[in-house]
Amino acid sequence: MATDKLDLESAVSKLIESQGGDLLRTALSGFLAEMMRREVEQLCGASYHERSEERETSRNGYRERTLSTRLGDINLEIPKLRSGSYFPSFLTPRRRWEKAFVNVISEAYLQGISTRKVENLMESMGATGVSRSEVSRVASMLDEEVEAFRSRQLTKRYTHLYLDATYIKSREQRRTHSRALLIACAVSEEGEREVIGVEVAESESTKSWQSFFVSLLQRGLMGVELIISDAHLGLQAAIQSTFIGASWQRCRVHFMREALKLVKHVQKKEIAAKMRSAFEAQPKVEDGERLTEDELGERRFISVFREFKDLSGRLESSHPKLAHFIDEGVEDVLTYLQFPEAHHRKIHSTNLIERLNREIKRRSRVVSIFPNDQAVLRLITMILIEQDDEWCSGYRYLPEISQLNSSSEA
Secondary structure, three states: OOOOOOHHHHHHHHHHOOHHHHHHHHHHHHHHHHHHHHHHHHOOOOOOOOOOOOOOOEEEEEEEEEEEOOEEEEEEEEEEEOOOOOOOOOOOOOOHHHHHHHHHHHHHHHHOOHHHHHHHHHHHOOOOOOOHHHHHHHHHHHHHHHHHHOOOOOOOEEEEEEEEEEEEEEEEOOOOEHHHEEEEEEEEOOOOOEEEEEEEEEOOHHHHHHHHHHHHOOOOOOOOOEEOOOOOOHHHHHHHHHHHOOOOOOOOHHHHHHHHHOOOOOHHHHHHHHHHHHHHOOOOOOOOOOOHHHHHHHHHHHHHHHHHHHHHHOOOOOHHHHHHHHHHHHHHHHHHHHHOOHHHHHHHHHHHHHHHHHHHHHHHOOOOOOOOHHHHHHHHHHHHHHHHHHHHHOOOOOOHHHHHHHHHOO
16 A cells, blocks of 8 residues: 655645646645545545555445636545545535534435435435445534534523424325424523424423423523514414513514505505505603603503504504404504614514524425424524524624613713
8 A cells, every 4th residue: 555645745846837827726626636635545445456455445436526626626536435535625615504404414315205306316415435334423523513502501690581483294194284483582681592392292282381491490490571473373472471571562563564464455555555554653851851760661552552452442443353453463563662762673573583584495495395303403503503603603693781771871
C-alpha cells in the first residue's frame, strides 16, 4: 500500500504559477481528485488494483457532485465503496436537516415504500449513494441531538410565548394519518427569541396542548406574561387552565382572515380596509398632558375598541354574522395595545412562528408522507435547531423592557 503523503506545497505552488482561470480550475480539480484517492486508499487498506491482506474493502464506482468555488464549478467524482462509506474531508458535511432527511429515506425503504419512489425522492434532494451503515450511524447521532434539544432545561425567563400547530402526514400500521406538529417559540426578557418546544400529537386537542405545556413547565418555563396564538378552541382551553394570570393575544392576522370569510368576495377589500382603519385609531391626548406607558396603552385600547364597536354597529343589518364575530373577538385581538408600543408590531400576531411553519412545509413537502412519527420529529426538530442557531446569532426580536423603561423616564 502506498504511504507517501500529498505534497501540499507543490500543489499550491502549481496553482500560484498558473494564471488563467481554466488552468487554476483544472489544477484545483486534480489536486482534490488526488486528495480523494489518498483518503480512499487509507479506508480500503490498499491502493487501486493492489492485492493486499490488509485490504478491508474496495471501490465500487463513483458519484458525481458539483463543488462551487471562487474559480467556478468543479465536477467531482467521489469514490463509492462496496462496504462502508466515504465522504471527502474537504467538503462541508450535510446540514442537520439533510442528515435527518437521509434517515427518513432509510426508514421509507424499511417500511416497504416503492424503491423507484424512494430513489426519485433521494435524487430530488441530492442524497444519492447513501449506504445502510451511514444511515444507521447518522440516525443514532441525530436521535441524541433531537432528544438533547427537546429536553434541555429552560433557564431564562420567557415573557412572550408564541404557539401554533401545523399538520404533517405519517404512517402508522400501514395507514396514513395526519399528525399535529405542536411548536412553541418564546422571547426572553432580554428580547431574544428561541424555539423552546416541539411535539407530535394526534390532534390539536386540549389534552394534547396541556401535555405539551406541562412538559415545558417541567423543563423550567417561567415568567410568561403574554401568549400569542390563534383562537383554536382546544388551544384556548389549555392556555386558560395552564397559564393562569398570563394575558392572551388572539392573532390579528388570523382574526382578519376569519372575519373576511364571512363576507362575499367582492366585499372583502372594502371590509378589510375598514378593519385596518379601526386598528389604527389613535387616542386623544391634550396638549401638555403627560401619560405613563400604562395609561397611554389603556387609552389606545379604548380608542380602537370603540372604533370596532362602531364598525360592528354599522354592519349589524348588512352583515350580522360579521358583526357578531367582531363583538365576540375584538377584546382578545386588542390585548397587545396594553403592552409597550415598541413591541406592538411583533406581538399582535403569530408571524414569528408562521414563517417557521412555512419553512417546515417547504422542506418537508418533498417527503409527502413520513414513514412514522419518529421520522417526523427527527427531521422537523433538526430544522428547528438550525433556526434556533440562526436566531441566537441574530438581532434582538424585542427591545428589552428595562431599556424601554429607562428611555421613557428620560
